[in-house]
Amino acid sequence: MKLEGIKVLDLSAFLPGPHMTMMMADHGADVIMVEPANGVGEPARAIGQKTADGTTVWFRNIGRGKRSVALNLKDPADHALFMELAATADVVVEAFRPGVVKRLGVDYDAVRRINPGIVYCSISAFGQTGSYAQRPAHDMTVQALAGLVDLNRGLTDGKPASPNMPVADMAASLMALSAVLMALLRRGQTGRGDYIDLSMFDAAIAWTPNVTGPVFAEDRHPSVKEMRSFGGSAMYHIYETADGGFIVLGGSEVKFAENLLTALGWPELLGYARKPPGPEQAPLRDFFKGIFGTKSLAEWQEFLRNVDCCWAPVRSLKDAFDDPFVAERGMVLTDTEGHRHIGVPIRFQDEPGVPRFGLPVFGEKSARWREGS
Structure with missing residues (x-):
């Protein structure tokens, strides 16, 4: 060794x-x-x-x-x-x-x-x-x-x-x-x-390189809920499902937004994914909040299985260690x-x-x- x-x-x-x-x-x-x-x-x-x-x-x-x-x-x-x-x-x-x-x-x-x-x-x-x-x-x-x-x-x-x-x-x-x-x-x-x-x-x-932008570039406190990594990006966010489960979207690249919105039948919302994180993406966050609330976690996992975008169910530490992949x-x-x-x-x-x-x-x-x- x-x-x-x-x-x-x-x-x-x-x-x-x-x-x-x-x-x-x-x-x-x-x-x-x-x-x-x-x-x-x-x-x-x-x-x-x-x-x-x-x-x-x-x-x-x-x-x-x-x-x-x-x-x-x-x-x-x-x-x-x-x-x-x-x-x-x-x-x-x-x-x-x-x-x-x-x-x-x-x-x-x-x-x-x-x-x-x-x-x-x-x-x-x-x-x-x-x-x-x-x-x-x-x-x-x-x-x-x-x-x-x-x-x-x-x-x-x-x-x-x-x-x-x-x-x-x-x-x-x-x-x-x-x-x-x-x-x-x-x-x-x-x-x-x-x-x-x-x-x-x-x-x-x-x-902290990915979150220091507001501090070094604009000499201000970060507004956490508007930052890409903490909820400001619609494609980097946590959404609740109809049965109380949670889905994470974890890739804010536009190509992933296009794939997801196309699969959902709402490609016209893609423009919001191109906007900066924060208030300008609020309509897309609201859309996802509504749509993910219409089905169970299991149904969304089945739907998303073949969609090329970054997503994952929120699961417990026990569930993670019990996964055969581990x-x-x-x-x-x-x-x-x-x-x-x-x-x-x-x-x-x-x-x-x-x-x-x-x-x-x-x-x-x-x-x-x-x-x-």
Whole structure:
């Protein structure tokens, strides 16, 4: 696998760091979770629904294929053990508030003194510098400050709603993976490691190219319900069916509007699809609202099956994972004990990732490493 021979020490918790290092483990990296010796360890071990064996689904999908050592980094012996592990590591990942690793004596400067080739990635809410650096935050507060919660306004009540996905967490996970791999690639050429200051806020801000137009071009607040991506486009919108189901039209290209309107017998409305998103497309949105309300979701799925346009029924997460297509793509996997796992999304033709479903028992390797074996 691509990352065989790469050793990772993961001090992070919850989602961004652990998800990133799990992806590395799926592709062969030796990932050692450095969990706090507090009797609990990784918080996700205890958060959310558990399967019959007592394991949380969250932990199963961030902890697989890793090893665990429980350390109290304030204890001199445990600190020495961490530094011993760091001396032979390729990557260190941490997600404390800025300044904590330095106080603990496990910061980048401390590690690179004994291992100049280390790639050290600090994931934090707002980065290591700047006026927000010490603010405590998780995903939703980061999204709020990054302007993303404001984009999640209801089209009828105009009020912001809780985000349905941890965008800041997952954007940080993917950006951190990219950064670590770039640093490892460069290290292969220079022999030198590097330090990565990865901010969830920065990662969230970086995911906004398609919605930043009003801000950069016109120096104004976005009017969410008029934007193409959030309901302003008739062909990029959610419509309710007669039985309370929902159909999404998800492609605003004029060719798709022409195909759909022709199939519906209303090609004369095509001109509205050529207008800018917002009030000028209101007649077409109203038409779709009316027409989709005349039949059930099943009837519309049958009608749209052979229409070349972007559409989909709104379905639950369970429905999505139960779709045979998810299994076809290997995005739901079942281990020998019958537990389901989220699959590996990075698909190589050569040396594909092979997830190892074993989960580390909290601190399972601590005694062995302390004994030097």
